[in-house]
Amino acid sequence: MRPNKARAPTSCQGTRFSLGEDEQRNIAKEERSKLISEALQKMKGKIPEIASSHVSSRVLQTCVKYCSETERDAVFEELKPHFLNFACNTYAVHLVKKMLDNASKKQLAEFILNLHGHVASLLRHMVGSVEGFSLATHDFCGSTNSRKGIVDHSIIHRVLIEYFSIADKSSAAEVIQQLSGPLLVRIIHTRDGSRIGMLCVKHGSAKERKKIVKGMKGYVGKIAHDQYGSLVLSYLVSTVDDTKLITKTVIRELQTMLKELVLDKNGRRPLLQLLHPNFSRYFSPDDTAAFNLSIPSLNAKSELEVKSGTYPSKDEKSSDEDNSTKATVVGANESASSENVHFIEGGKKDPSLRRRELLVDNCLAENLIDVCIENAAELLRSNFGKEVLYEVATGGADGILHPVLDGKLNSLHEAIASLAAEPKSEESGEEHVLENFHSSRTIRKLIIDSPTFATTLWMKALKGNCGLWAQGHSSKVICAYLESSYAKINKLANEELRPLIDSGILRKPENKQPGKEG
Structure with missing residues (x-):
């Protein structure tokens, strides 16, 4: 037979019956305080042993939750010499966490002092690593009001992103709640910080998303110009269903x-x-992987709801806000190639409808076309501006700007064609748009992808003038008519270009696509 151990657990089990049975849960506050005081008195001197027990540790956790501050301080003092061991104990770690949730600044400092010098070993321990990150996050969240400068440091962002990968549901949700608002603007300027921002948007409630968006008011321009902040804005416009809020604050x-x-x-x-969602030309594999990050514990909740068929009630979620249930979980240090990443939409509104409401219905697209018309020459020659102009001139992915803005798009095509129709001049200090490296390639792509533009350009600038542009960068522009997949466009230029090809002045495109009718 096994030797008898201390009788404390037995006494606690009796107390557990008094505290935990259904008929005892609704007892008066005074009666509960009396029972807790009696239980703690019985546990006195044996608290470390009880804390490590699978059963009786739960009784102690309940007592710590409802006891007075004086009684909690007494428990803390008894546990203090054992904090390092308890941080790695499967059962006691939960009690430690409860103690930290209500700890004073002095007690928190004492706990950190106990762990000093043992961080490396804790991080390698399955249980200890969770508690280590929990403590760091607890300290971080508890200090946001008094030490806001702490969030500017990238090391804090790294701790948080790692913490999200191991946090339980309630802990992760608590951090999201703490960060949602103006505070998040101070974080999204780093790689990890921007990922935290996107995770908060993805897993946050409708109320928290609203706080995040409103917290950006007055800073949207600064965020947009930032390498990582611009990713968060791109994620916002692809995720948040409240397009009125996004339009008012961001657009x-x-x-x-x-x-x-x-x-x-x-x-x-x-x-x-908005013009061409998730296109690999504009977003790297690392960017797209960041869009697909999920917090495992919160993502698992979504998947469980889908499998079980249980969803939050109308009171628990907004009609236009819902976390994605098709998310791909990607680790904090993980990247992904463009071939195996599928962008996660965070709301339940149809993505094309959300995109139309933000881009077309609020005049953003119309304003963009005006900017492109007024600055066509500068944008065509710009390494960055040329891509926006191209997307606008082709009508955006899936033709989102057609047919509502066809009239404005025709004006843009006319503006570009007018630039191409300008005479070639050696005296001008600026390269002609058909000879400039950037603009010639953009115009070539427009000819291939937009038959409407190709027709306008041919009739206004190139017809009868192809011999002038048969050399250099401009030769790629006129050859684009033979590369077009539209038979109508091939036919426009074939008669004039064929003699130039036969004479060797112009090189025939090698990968001509089969022509389409129309």
């Missing part, structure tokens, strides 16, 4: 600086995301 501010944004490497990205 309106972007509209005041469109030309500046179009010419900026980062600033153009939210615009390109």
